[in-house]
Amino acid sequence: MDFSQNEICRLFGIQFPVVQGGMVWASGWRLASAVSNAGGLGLLGSGSMKPELLEEHIDKTVVATSRPFGVNIPLAGTYGAAHVDVCLQKKVKIVFTAAGSPKIHTPRLKEAGVTVVHVVPNALLAKKAEACGCDAVVAEGTEAGGHNGREGLTSLVMWPSVADAVSIPMIAAGGIGDGRAMRAAFILGAKGVQLGTRFAATVESTAHLKYKEACVQADGGQARIYNLQHMPIRSLMNDYVKEFCSLEAAGTPVEELQRLRGKGRSQKGVFEGDVNQGELVAGQICERIKDIPTVQELMTRLLDGFERAAVSISAR
């Protein structure tokens, strides 16, 4: 397929308008460079890294691919500002920001010539990101894994609203795992797509094999949002989440619940593969994940499916 006129491909200088989400514990240099080498845009997920580790992953990515890649930074995280500094220092050309306001850091990134994309859960915040000077937005529906908006707007209803609300291009995210969904996203106004959980369950992801297998086995209904009162997170139901939810239903104070969650729950789940007691951050797209392919295999399938979905329309 020829995407040479596609806005997202032109913005990043890539071959296919497919972005790999920057996820905690799953997306280091190996995954990001594999996606970039396959013609998409790989992102380093800095959310689970200290600044020194992010530097190391940037250096390794530069060696592993000559193609464009980026870094995802959760701005409200402990190292939000520090990660921005690292990206500027290392002359990273593309930065995706999330979980926090784009007001503070977008100007200094833009001044340094960085392409900046912000992740939003609705049209109002998409407009704000545009006003801050962002070059594109990722519009992420509630089906996505990990931190999630409180409103619970789904991709289907939110994408066209965001696409209509801004003039910068929209990258659709949340619930995409194959070419059919990618085609549906384009019909609803997307110029590109971002896949998170689907890439977390590939060979090159640093997620533990047991985590990947859990994604394959789970249906979408098991990827629930929990911790609603404090900070909504979508992850797979397991012993830990069940305990958390039953304590929550019994009226346990929020602080006590956060103590139960503690630190390192997602590391335990995604990276160490503790499927019972870890936080298995994942999106509803587990419904459609049936195997653990390589990145190249996944990209080929995705683009084939995208093309076939259009052919089936014209033949109707």
Next chain:
Amino acid sequence: MDFSQNEICRLFGIQFPVVQGGMVWASGWRLASAVSNAGGLGLLGSGSMKPELLEEHIDKTVVATSRPFGVNIPLAGTYGAAHVDVCLQKKVKIVFTAAGSPKIHTPRLKEAGVTVVHVVPNALLAKKAEACGCDAVVAEGTEAGGHNGREGLTSLVMWPSVADAVSIPMIAAGGIGDGRAMRAAFILGAKGVQLGTRFAATVESTAHLKYKEACVQADGGQARIYNLQHMPIRSLMNDYVKEFCSLEAAGTPVEELQRLRGKGRSQKGVFEGDVNQGELVAGQICERIKDIPTVQELMTRLLDGFERAAVSISAR
């Protein structure tokens, strides 16, 4: 557009594969007959009717349209079985069942030659409906208004799973309000679509004007699921729902919360237009509802948008 080979059109004997959801307090004979006269399939929403009133609405619909129409029956409701009896007595040709098992009533409806469609929230229940002899399923994502599954599976991830799981045709529902979304649904495996809230906010719906205006004004994030512990319902945030949720968060027992909800909340909201104290049953598609058109106008737009969405693909 020529839908003469479309499975849903052939199943019901209609012109366009567009079903109007059978909603409480909004879909009487006037709305259902208008939709059927416009080439779609109108459904009487029996959930807010006693059997005598359903009889009356069936009689009036027969007078108002010579085209096929149907009745939606929430099986677990007070009058579930009685409504099935009314439909058999009145020789209604199409029945949509929801909220309850299709096991008991599907066989006797099928024996009488009725076309039976069951509403499901996931692939597993779609298979069960198929095994019970249903002719089609409505696959309704969590974005839909009213009673809702606990798992919260969204349309985007659920539709392709249902389409792949059954060999009977799938009607997609939840989050559809225009031709773009209808096209996306078809790409994801649908042979037809069902629109609820979008039809509730048309001229011919019996919902109160204040309810319709609330749908126009609300964005999708205001259509929240509440009453999760007892029976999840998606409706617009207002004084009543806020009070309910804050009492719930404070650990109020479920029985007391149900007493607060009481009887007639949806009547108060949808039919009587009490936008502060009523239950304004509505889906996330409020995000995309900007006006209160006639049914004919809506159908024309929907089909135009559906066609344009395909043209824009082939021109890419």
